[in-house]
């Protein structure tokens with residue numbers, strides 16, 4: 159079957175306790191992080207087979223992302239989000255990752271603060287480029 163739609167495997171509200179923050183006092187404690195992840199991937203093989211081995215396994219994603227947050231001990235949410243996106247694109251069969259990393263206890267007057275980023279797999283970018291003429295002048299000849 160021709161796959162033209164974009165499928166998504168997602169995780170919402172993943173809770174991780176990790177060292178995060180720019181201030182000295184923040185380096186000595188852990189704080190809660192709330193993470194949402196959307197992985198654009200083709201789910202048609204898993205949909206047909208009903209086998210978890212054919213699926214982008216969201217349990218593995220949660221385990222990896224939790225471990226990376228604890229290891230990285232980032233100062234900025236921006237750095238942590240970038241590292242998580244790179245790790246997901248390198249380790250999972252997905253074309254695009256959108257994720258948000260939030261600190262629900264950082265600002266007393268706010269419910270939650272954080273960052274959201276979208277990153278594309280290099281191979282997907284290359285494929286798009288490959289379909290374009292390398293030099294528009296040479297195609298006219």
Ligand SMILES: Nc1nc2c(c(=O)[nH]1)N=C([C@H](O)[C@@H](O)CO)CN2
Pocket residue numbers: 178179180181184233234235236261264265
């Ligand atoms: N854009 C950002 N601003 C701030 C961050 C951050 O990670 N990204 N971090 C802090 C402090 O660590 C803050 O959470 C302490 O309350 C401040 N601003």
